[in-house]
Amino acid sequence: MMxxxxxxxxGSTLALTLIGCGGPSSDKSAATxxxxxxxxxxxxxxxxxxxxxxxxxxxxxPEACFKKDxxxxxxxxxxxxxxxGARVPPTRVIVMIDGSGSMAGQMGGRTKLELAxxxxxxxxxxxxxxxxxxxxxxGQQGNNSQAGKAKSCSTIDVLxxxxxxxxSLRTALGQVRAVGWTPLAAGLGRxxxxxxxxxxxxxxxxxxxxxxxxxCGGDPVDVARRINGGRTRAIIxxxxxxxPSGEAAKLTxxxxxxxxxxxxxxxxxxxxxxxxxxEWMRRSDNHVATWTATSDNHVATSSAISxxxxxxxxxxxxxxxxxxxDLSDCQVAGRPLSFAEEARALLEARHDELRARxxxxxxxxxxxxxxAKRNIDSAANANR
Numbered sequence: 001m002m003x004x005x006x007x008x009x010x011g012s013t014l015a016l017t018l019i020g021c022g023g024p025s026s027d028k029s030a031a032t033x034x035x036x037x038x039x040x041x042x043x044x045x046x047x048x049x050x051x052x053x054x055x056x057x058x059x060x061x062p063e064a065c066f067k068k069d070x071x072x073x074x075x076x077x078x079x080x081x082x083x084x085g086a087r088v089p090p091t092r093v094i095v096m097i098d099g100s101g102s103m104a105g106q107m108g109g110r111t112k113l114e115l116a117x118x119x120x121x122x123x124x125x126x127x128x129x130x131x132x133x134x135x136x137x138x139g140q141q142g143n144n145s146q147a148g149k150a151k152s153c154s155t156i157d158v159l160x161x162x163x164x165x166x167x168s169l170r171t172a173l174g175q176v177r178a179v180g181w182t183p184l185a186a187g188l189g190r191x192x193x194x195x196x197x198x199x200x201x202x203x204x205x206x207x208x209x210x211x212x213x214x215x216c217g218g219d220p221v222d223v224a225r226r227i228n229g230g231r232t233r234a235i236i237x238x239x240x241x242x243x244p245s246g247e248a249a250k251l252t253x254x255x256x257x258x259x260x261x262x263x264x265x266x267x268x269x270x271x272x273x274x275x276x277x278x279e280w281m282r283r284s285d286n287h288v289a290t291w292t293a294t295s296d297n298h299v300a301t302s303s304a305i306s307x308x309x310x311x312x313x314x315x316x317x318x319x320x321x322x323x324x325x326d327l328s329d330c331q332v333a334g335r336p337l338s339f340a341e342e343a344r345a346l347l348e349a350r351h352d353e354l355r356a357r358x359x360x361x362x363x364x365x366x367x368x369x370x371x372a373k374r375n376i377d378s379a380a381n382a383n384r
Contacts, residue, residue: 012268047285057347058319060318072368073293073296075289075290075379088200091130092162093132094135095133095134096136096188097113098137098210099138100178100181115265119239120207120209129368133162133163134158134169134194136157136194137159138183139153139187141155143180144180144181184213188227189223198232200227204232205260209237211241211242211384213251228258229259236258237309238262238264240263240265254331290376293376294376304365305365306364309358312355312357316355334382
């Protein structure tokens with residue numbers, strides 16, 4: 001079966017005189033038309049007369065039936081990183097725990113250090129398995145007296161190096177002690193050194209758990225700003241335990257300078273409730289975003305496929321009816337066209353090509369939708 005390029009059929013009208021029942025049909029005229037076609041560089045499929053005749057009924061451009069693009073959605077999902085600042089999937093996370101003596105104080109019958117360990121475990125366990133984590137403790141050397149201040153303020157302990165192994169971090173959490181001062185600025189500086197250079201703000205996160213402000217003379221706000229705007233582009237999130245308003249304001253300033261958020265928990269129940277509510281909201285938001293994007297993508301794809309099919313089917317039907325009616329009129333008028341069967345074959349070849357394009361377009365959009373759904377499902381699984 002002959003396949004006629006759409007552009008060849010449409011373009012032939014520029015070079016050929018339109019032929020109808022009363023138009024030229026002699027061999028001499030056909031040869032002249034053929035020569036004109038050759039001079040235009042058009043494809044030589046079918047006689048010039050037949051192609052010129054068919055061109056009268058194929059003036060509409062089928063390209064109008066095919067949308068150039070269907071915008072498929074890829075929702076931005078919230079990661080399980082505590083939902084206080086992260087907006088992109090994390091790749092490296094540092095948990096910083098305050099080892100100052102005040103962390104031995106109690107909240108609801110448990111020490112703040114115990115609650116800090118629990119918060120850190122819940123945070124880390126919720127991360128995708130591919131995320132590398134590290135545990136850093138500031139203030140657990142020396143003691144919280146003046147005699148022990150210098151040692152406490154100058155020593156930052158990396159208890160678990162950067163790794164995807166959660167077991168070593170869980171073990172290291174048991175080694176954290178509450179004995180010294182609060183060198184928060186120095187701790188943030190050490191954390192910065194453990195992170196890699198990045199061009200994406202938020203793919204690296206520093207997660208600080210503390211019950212007080214800086215007590216070693218450093219400027220954690222300045223360090224946090226440098227980290228967030230510097231080579232690591234890391235976000236700094238802070239959880240405080242039972243902080244008075246003045247100290248809470250200072251840690252809030254640290255978190256804001258680091259591009260993250262601050263949460264101040266006043267008791268154990270609030271810690272559990274806050275974590276549960278944040279996690280419930282995160283999962284709910286992600287579910288809605290995933291379902292909405294998948295549904296919208298399916299509607300957009302189905303609509304484009306349907307619109308294209310209706311458009312192509314209508315174009316084929318219109319051209320077929322128009323040319324068949326004209327051929328019939330010629331026959332009734334006693335002026336049958338010698339190339340009628342050839343013209344029918346040319347038109348059918350065009351229509352076969354259009355049907356094939358319609359099917360290929362359907363397959364292209366269907367495959368694109370399936371690919372988008374795989375990406376959405378993969379992101380949803382990574383953010384559970």
